[in-house]
Amino acid sequence: MRTGFPKAAPGMRIGLLGGSFDPAHEGHAHITRAALKGFGLDRVWWLVSPGNPLKPEGPAPMARRIAAAERIMHDPRVTITDIEARLGTRYTAATLGQLRTLYPGVHFVWLMGADNLMTFHRWDRWEWILQNVPVGVLARPGQGVGARRSRAAIAFARYRVPATHSRALALRDTPAWCFLNVPLVHISSSDIRARGEW
Ligand SMILES: Nc1ncnc2c1ncn2[C@@H]1O[C@H](COP(=O)(O)OP(=O)(O)OP(=O)(O)O)[C@@H](O)[C@H]1O
Numbered sequence: 454m455r456t457g458f459p460k461a462a463p464g465m466r467i468g469l470l471g472g473s474f475d476p477a478h479e480g481h482a483h484i485t486r487a488a489l490k491g492f493g494l495d496r497v498w499w500l501v502s503p504g505n506p507l508k509p510e511g512p513a514p515m516a517r518r519i520a521a522a523e524r525i526m527h528d529p530r531v532t533i534t535d536i537e538a539r540l541g542t543r544y545t546a547a548t549l550g551q552l553r554t555l556y557p558g559v560h561f562v563w564l565m566g567a568d569n570l571m572t573f574h575r576w577d578r579w580e581w582i583l584q585n586v587p588v589g590v591l592a593r594p595g596q597g598v599g600a601r602r603s604r605a606a607i608a609f610a611r612y613r614v615p616a617t618h619s620r621a622l623a624l625r626d627t628p629a630w631c632f633l634n635v636p637l638v639h640i641s642s643s644d645i646r647a648r649g650e651w
Pocket residue numbers: 470471472473474475480481484564565566567568569591592593594638639640641642643644
């Protein structure tokens with residue numbers, strides 16, 4: 454699935470799921486399927502991060518994380534890529550800026566679990582992200598209320614797209630973000646690591 458810089462035609466709607474994927478698990482696969490359907494996406498790219506700038510410890514080697522992700526996610530609409538390492542970016546705003554230049558006419562949507570909405574205001578240029586790229590948030594166990602009350606959710610409350618209009622999120626003028634209430638999957642990479650299964 455990993456093919457250097459993934460191909461994309463103008464007009465495509467592509468969801469970007471950034472993550473450490475240390476390791477990838479069924480929760481990632483589940484929200485990816487939900488996002489494809491719920492946000493009306495043609496593709497999802499898993500951006501396997503060189504390292505979350507807010508996490509003090511680096512993840513497992515990229516090749517190992519990519520191989521594990523490929524074992525979990527088998528869908529021709531999903532591409533697993535180390536594009537951030539290739540671009541030399543690790544901040545999401547920088548990645549999105551470069552992707553918009555590299556793929557003119559592609560409608561990107563930034564995807565994330567609700568836990569990341571809670572801490573989103575600590576991300577580099579987080580307001581720029583919301584002002585320039587539609588954001589799709591997927592429910593995550595234990596994060597629903599907190600995410601809706603988060604600083605980013607409150608600051609951009611009037612740009613929230615109702616779930617009834619989620620399927621056109623990629624085509625909306627920005628700012629636009631949408632919270633999708635998907636069935637909850639109780640799994641995390643930290644749990645897998647804590648059990649010594651990675
Ligand atoms: N079970 C899940 N339900 C909803 N979203 C999830 C789930 N697992 C991961 N995500 C989302 O997928 C993206 C990538 O997650 P990540 O690779 O950090 O996995 P993680 O399980 O959250 O890892 P860790 O436990 O190490 O923090 C994030 O936006 C995260 O919110």
